[in-house]
Amino acid sequence: MEYNYLIVGSGLYGAVFAHEMTKIGRKCLVIDKRTHIGGNVFTENIEGINVHRYGAHIFHTSNKLIWDYVNSFVEFNRFTNSPIANYKGELYNLPFNMNTFYQLWKVKTPEEARGKIKEQCEKYAHILHPKNLEEQALVLGGEDIYEKLIKGYTEKQWGRPANQIPAFIIKRLPFRFTFDNNYFNDTYQGIPIGGYTKLIEKLLAGIEVRTGINYFDQRNTFDNLSEKVVFTGKIDEFFAYSYGKLEYRSLYFEHQLLDIQDFQGNAVINYTDSQTPYTRILEHKHFEFGTQEKTYITREYPHEYSIDNEPYYPINDELNQNILKKYQKLKHTFPKVIFGGRLAEYKYYDMHQVIANALEKAKKERYE
Numbered sequence: 001m002e003y004n005y006l007i008v009g010s011g012l013y014g015a016v017f018a019h020e021m022t023k024i025g026r027k028c029l030v031i032d033k034r035t036h037i038g039g040n041v042f043t044e045n046i047e048g049i050n051v052h053r054y055g056a057h058i059f060h061t062s063n064k065l066i067w068d069y070v071n072s073f074v075e076f077n078r079f080t081n082s083p084i085a086n087y088k089g090e091l092y093n094l095p096f097n098m099n100t101f102y103q104l105w106k107v108k109t110p111e112e113a114r115g116k117i118k119e120q121c122e123k124y125a126h127i128l129h130p131k132n133l134e135e136q137a138l139v140l141g142g143e144d145i146y147e148k149l150i151k152g153y154t155e156k157q158w159g160r161p162a163n164q165i166p167a168f169i170i171k172r173l174p175f176r177f178t179f180d181n182n183y184f185n186d187t188y189q190g191i192p193i194g195g196y197t198k199l200i201e202k203l204l205a206g207i208e209v210r211t212g213i214n215y216f217d218q219r220n221t222f223d224n225l226s227e228k229v230v231f232t233g234k235i236d237e238f239f240a241y242s243y244g245k246l247e248y249r250s251l252y253f254e255h256q257l258l259d260i261q262d263f264q265g266n267a268v269i270n271y272t273d274s275q276t277p278y279t280r281i282l283e284h285k286h287f288e289f290g291t292q293e294k295t296y297i298t299r300e301y302p303h304e305y306s307i308d309n310e311p312y313y314p315i316n317d318e319l320n321q322n323i324l325k326k327y328q329k330l331k332h333t334f335p336k337v338i339f340g341g342r343l344a345e346y347k348y349y350d351m352h353q354v355i356a357n358a359l360e361k362a363k364k365e366r367y368e
C-alpha cells in the first residue's frame with residue numbers, strides 16, 4: 001500500500017495525528033474537503049489581521065504537556081478572553097463574577113453577592129438534580145442572570161427552548177465571587193502569534209496534503225491507498241446515516257472589513273437578548289493586540305444545520321446520544337478505521353481535548 005494512514009480532515013485532530021505518525025517514519029496522506037487546511041481553527045491574514053474564519057478560537061488548557069506541545073510549534077501570546085455581554089444596550093462583564101454582580105445589583109462584596117444570589121435562587125432550591133440547561137442556570141445564578149445573560153443567547157444559539165438543552169453546556173462558564181473577568185479557569189491560555197494556520201502548517205510540514213477532496217466521493221479509491229484510515233468527519237455520514245441523522249447546530253458568519261481603527265474595543269461581545277439575530281460580534285485584531293488602521297469584524301448567526309452548511313456543534317441531548325450509541329457499536333465492523341475529533345466522536349470538545357486525544361491515539365498506534 002502507498003500510505004500507512006489516510007487522514008480524512010486536516011483539522012487539529014488530523015494534523016496532530018499525521019505529525020506524530022510522520023515523526024516515527026509512517027507515511028501519511030491528509031485530505032480535506034475544504035479548500036484549506038486547519039478545519040475550524042483556520043485563520044486567514046486580511047489587511048495584516050489574522051481573521052478567525054470559523055469563529056473565535058482561544059486556546060486554553062490546564063494540561064502542561066498540551067501547552068508545551070503547542071508552544072513547541074508556535075509562540076503563543078498572553079491573550080485572556082474577557083467577553084462583554086450586551087443585553088438591550090446594557091453592558092455586563094462575563095463570565096459571571098463580582099463585576100457582573102455589581103453591574104446587575106450594585107453589590108460590592110462577595111458576601112453581599114452570595115446573599116443576593118441566594119435570594120434569586122430560593123425559588124429553585126427544590127431542584128436537586130437539574131435536568132436541563134434552564135434548571136441548571138436557575139439553580140446556579142437565579143432569575144436575573146438567567147433572563148438577562150443566558151436565556152436569549154442560549155435559545156438563539158441552540159434553536160430550541162433552554163429546557164430542551166443539556167445542563168452540562170452552561171457549566172462550561174465559570175461562576176466566581178472575585179473581580180476576575182477571565183472566561184476560562186485553565187492554567188494556560190493564549191493565541192498563536194501569527195494565527196492558528198501557522199500552527200497547522202508546522203504540524204503538517206513535509207506531509208502530503210490534498211485539499212478540496214471529499215472522502216466520500218472516492219471512498220474505495222482512498223481506502224485502497226492506505227493500511228488505515230483516520231476519520232475526523234461526521235460519524236453518521238461515515239455509516240451512510242443507517243440509523244438516521246445526528247443533529248448539529250450550524251452558524252453563518254457575516255464578515256466585514258471596516259475603515260476604522262476600533263469597532264468595539266474588545267475581541268468578543270455577546271448579544272444576550274432574544275431579538276438581536278446574532279449571538280456575538282468578533283473584532284479579530286484584539287486577539288493579537290493589533291494596531292492596524294482598519295479593522296475586521298464578524299457577526300456570528302446561529303443557523304439550522306443542513307447538508308449545505310457546516311456542522312459546528314453536536315447536540316448532545318438524549319435523542320442524539322441514543323443514535324450515537326448505535327453508530328459507536330458499528331465501529332468494530334471497520335477495524336482499520338480510527339474515529340477521532342469533534343465530529344467523529346460527536347463531542348463538544350475544545351481544542352486542547354482534541355489534541356490530547358490525537359496524541360494518545362498516536363501513542364497507541366506506535367506499538368501497532
Ligand code: FAD
Nearest residue numbers: 009011012013033039040055057058215233341342350351
Ligand atoms: P475540525 O476542525 O472540524 O476538522 C475536521 C475536518 O474534516 C474539517 O476540515 C472538514 O472539512 C474535514 N472533513 C469532514 N468530512 C470530510 C470528508 N468527507 N472528506 C474530507 N474532509 C472532511 N475550542 C477551544 O479550545 N477554544 C475556543 O475558543 C473554541 N471556539 C470555538 C468556536 C466555534 C464557533 C467552534 C465551532 C468551535 C470552537 N472550538 C473552540 C472548538 C474547536 O474548533 C475544536 O475543538 C477543534 O477545531 C476540532 O478539531 P477537529 O480536528 O476535531 O475538527
Ligand code: UDP
Nearest residue numbers: 085149150151153154157169170172270272
Ligand atoms: N452562554 C450564555 N450566555 C453567554 C455565553 C454563553 O448563555 O453570554 C451559554 C450558551 O448556552 C452557550 C454556552 O453557555 O452555548 C457555552 O458557551 P461558550 O462560550 O463556551 O460557547 P462556544 O464558544 O463553544 O460557542
